[in-house]
Amino acid sequence: MSHAPRLTLELWFDFASTYSYIAAGRIEQLARAARVGVVWRPFLLGPIFQKQGWNDSPFNLYAPKGVYMWRDMDRLCSRYGLPFKRPSVFPRNSVRAARVALIGAETAWGPAFVQAVYRASFGDDLDIRDPDVLVMLLDDQGLSGRDVLAEAESPAWKPRLREQTERAEQLGIFGAPSFVVGSELFWGSDRLEQALDFVGQPRLL
Amino acid sequence: MSHAPRLTLELWFDFASTYSYIAAGRIEQLARAARVGVVWRPFLLGPIFQKQGWNDSPFNLYAPKGVYMWRDMDRLCSRYGLPFKRPSVFPRNSVRAARVALIGAETAWGPAFVQAVYRASFGDDLDIRDPDVLVMLLDDQGLSGRDVLAEAESPAWKPRLREQTERAEQLGIFGAPSFVVGSELFWGSDRLEQALDFVGQPRLL
Numbered sequence: 001m002s003h004a005p006r007l008t009l010e011l012w013f014d015f016a017s018t019y020s021y022i023a024a025g026r027i028e029q030l031a032r033a034a035r036v037g038v039v040w041r042p043f044l045l046g047p048i049f050q051k052q053g054w055n056d057s058p059f060n061l062y063a064p065k066g067v068y069m070w071r072d073m074d075r076l077c078s079r080y081g082l083p084f085k086r087p088s089v090f091p092r093n094s095v096r097a098a099r100v101a102l103i104g105a106e107t108a109w110g111p112a113f114v115q116a117v118y119r120a121s122f123g124d125d126l127d128i129r130d131p132d133v134l135v136m137l138l139d140d141q142g143l144s145g146r147d148v149l150a151e152a153e154s155p156a157w158k159p160r161l162r163e164q165t166e167r168a169e170q171l172g173i174f175g176a177p178s179f180v181v182g183s184e185l186f187w188g189s190d191r192l193e194q195a196l197d198f199v200g201q202p203r204l205l
Numbered sequence: 206m207s208h209a210p211r212l213t214l215e216l217w218f219d220f221a222s223t224y225s226y227i228a229a230g231r232i233e234q235l236a237r238a239a240r241v242g243v244v245w246r247p248f249l250l251g252p253i254f255q256k257q258g259w260n261d262s263p264f265n266l267y268a269p270k271g272v273y274m275w276r277d278m279d280r281l282c283s284r285y286g287l288p289f290k291r292p293s294v295f296p297r298n299s300v301r302a303a304r305v306a307l308i309g310a311e312t313a314w315g316p317a318f319v320q321a322v323y324r325a326s327f328g329d330d331l332d333i334r335d336p337d338v339l340v341m342l343l344d345d346q347g348l349s350g351r352d353v354l355a356e357a358e359s360p361a362w363k364p365r366l367r368e369q370t371e372r373a374e375q376l377g378i379f380g381a382p383s384f385v386v387g388s389e390l391f392w393g394s395d396r397l398e399q400a401l402d403f404v405g406q407p408r409l410l
Contacts, residue, residue, distance in 0.1 A: 064379040
């Protein structure tokens with residue numbers, strides 16, 4: 001009776017990343033249609049960008065790229081029916097939210113929480129670093145937000161986000177969103193369809 | 206009796222750019238199906254990258270990005286049926302070829318010449334800076350390659366590539382390939398379909 005998909009695709013995302021919002025908003029419907037399971041992998045772009053010599057988002061460092069990205073977000077969110085309001089702070093500190101999402105990744109509430117954090121940040125311009133915001137979003141999932149947040153920041157869980165970020169680097173990830181299918185890496189929300197195609201019929205080159 | 210498309214899309218490309226090769230290889234069939242005309246706009250990424258503080262391709266400057274790009278080129282060229290051999294020199298100096306393409310952009314042989322230059326560089330690993338290679342590719346178009354090359358490097362034409370590059374900058378272009386539809390900019394070969402959609406039904410935001 002099981003219809004559980006055998007094959008999976010990993011979505012590597014950072015809550016600070018605008019295009020990860022698009023990917024997170026699109027992935028569930030497309031993966032379901034392709035009968036592919038999604039594994040949610042929060043990580044931090046900051047340490048990876050630092051190794052590229054960047055101490056800020058490339059969209060802030062390179063002005064024309066930033067101008068383009070905001071316009072592109074308008075267009076893409078309109079196209080995909082995602083609410084969008086340019087956040088008053090960019091990039092937002094995503095560490096705390098990512099720690100919670102790391103716990104969520106092993107639970108049933110994880111995907112909905114990820115979507116909720118993204119919509120709070122890019123749809124409602126809320127500060128997702130604020131513990132009260134995260135508690136509210138967790139409570140909305142029927143959880144005790146305070147308890148989950150405390151667990152996320154406990155010594156048992158806290159180091160795991162760093163480990164996950166190191167794993168991202170080992171996988172060759174240099175930006176977000178990234179999709180990983182086996183040993184294949186795809187970068188950018190517009191590669192989602194291609195990554196899903198690849199799950200079903202990997203092209204051996 | 207005319208079936209000439211009323212609407213056009215500009216393809217801004219640099220012969221040094223790997224993803225521009227993909228875009229150039231895909232655009233004619235897709236544009237024809239969408240009944241959109243293509244305007245070919247060669248320009249130089251070098252001066253634009255320099256203003257971003259880069260004196261080399263970002264794929265050379267950021268190693269993981271480079272590793273990804275070459276793998277991605279393998280996959281994409283396989284997917285789209287384009288010949289691909291990783292060039293022995295990257296990025297290749299594209300100035301001379303771009304000057305010729307600028308003349309070609311106003312002629313019937315332009316698009317075929319662009320495709321031929323890209324295939325020479327990324328399919329056959331030929332040095333497109335070499336005048337003999339360019340003459341050969343022009344001769345293949347039924348032209349006098351020597352004459353066209355001399356014209357491209359004449360005082361009347363030579364400054365125009367710089368002007369075109371300045372225009373790219375004014376349009377907010379920061380990478381290649383870029384597609385321009387009116388005042389809208391789309392970056393990356395994977396945005397071609399979206400840019401073509403936009404020609405027919407611009408979404409007013």
